[in-house]
Amino acid sequence: MHHLLQYWSEWVLTGGYLGIIVLMAMGSTPLPLPAEVVVPPAAFLAAQGRLSLAGVILASTLGAYLGAALMYGLSLWLGRPLVVRFGRFILFPPKKLEEAEHWLTRYQAGGVFFARLLPGVRHLISIPAGIVRMNFAVFSVWTFIGSTISCSILAYLGVRAQHVAPDLLKDPDALIQFVRGQSKWLLLIVLAFAALYIVSVWLSKRKSN
Numbered sequence: 363m364h365h366l367l368q369y370w371s372e373w374v375l376t377g378g379y380l381g382i383i384v385l386m387a388m389g390s391t392p393l394p395l396p397a398e399v400v401v402p403p404a405a406f407l408a409a410q411g412r413l414s415l416a417g418v419i420l421a422s423t424l425g426a427y428l429g430a431a432l433m434y435g436l437s438l439w440l441g442r443p444l445v446v447r448f449g450r451f452i453l454f455p456p457k458k459l460e461e462a463e464h465w466l467t468r469y470q471a472g473g474v475f476f477a478r479l480l481p482g483v484r485h486l487i488s489i490p491a492g493i494v495r496m497n498f499a500v501f502s503v504w505t506f507i508g509s510t511i512s513c514s515i516l517a518y519l520g521v522r523a524q525h526v527a528p529d530l531l532k533d534p535d536a537l538i539q540f541v542r543g544q545s546k547w548l549l550l551i552v553l554a555f556a557a558l559y560i561v562s563v564w565l566s567k568r569k570s571n
Contacts, residue, residue, distance in 0.1 A: 374403045379417055383425035386513075390429025390485050392454070397426070398481070398538045401513055405520025406528075419510070419517050426478075426509040427502070430488040434501060437492025445489060454486055462490035470496065471504045478508025481542075519544050 373381050382404050389395040401422045408415040437445060446456045466473045466487075474496070477487035491501050519541045527540065 374400055375407065378413065379421040382418065382421040383428070386422045386425025387429035387432070390426050390488065391433055392485065396481065396538065397422070397484070397512065397516055398541045401516035402520030402523060402537055402541050405517040406524045408517070409521045409524040415517060415521065419513050422513040422517070423506065423510045426484075426513065427506050429485075430478075430505045430509070431502065433488035434492040434496075434498065437489045438495065439492075442493045445493060454489060459490060459493075462487065463494055466490050466494050466496060471500050474501055475504040475508045478505055479512050484508075484512065516541065 373385060377384070382400060385395060385400045386397060389397050389400060401418065404413060404418040404422065405415065407413040408418050442459075445454070445459060450456075465477075469476075474487055474491060478484045488501075488505070522544065523537060523540050
């Protein structure tokens with residue numbers, strides 16, 4: 363994994379905006395390519411004046427959306443039986459798939475939005491969205507919004523890392539740990555808003571019944 367992270371990081375440094383788009387698209391699939399090893403190094407370059415920060419955010423968001431749309435289409439085409447049979451090979455066993463389907467069926471747009479903000483979940487949410495045939499326009503809008511916010515946060519943390527510890531660019535593992543350490547409070551905020559959303563949906567459905 364260390365060698366993979368090193369390779370991805372070097373690709374960001376040499377590939378520019380196109381490299382960011384390709385890597386983020388791959389990161390929206392089950393491939394072991396976390397956004398934390400793509401966006402922060404690119405933001406490093408932006409902080410050094412070698413890239414535009416707005417360009418980094420736009421490229422990473424576009425790549426994340428393209429990868430998510432691809433996984434949505436594949437899941438829609440392949441269908442649930444194939445995912446149930448082979449999902450365990452991408453760390454998506456039947457039980458987890460059922461939970462994700464229930465989550466999307468119940469929370470729809472909000473479920474996609476909050477999933478795109480959460481590491482470890484964002485790259486898988488497109489699969490159940492395709493399987494349950496979620497409206498593609500709704501899926502696209504909320505995937506793009508959620509991806510924009512998450513990429514902006516990662517870009518900010520990348521710029522912060524460049525100012526605090528410039529040597530982190532040479533060590534992808536340490537950079538990921540720095541970003542995750544710095545983003546803990548942001549993750550708590552996201553979880554708090556997600557909880558409020560879940561409660562509000564539950565109350566509205568209870569009143570309608």
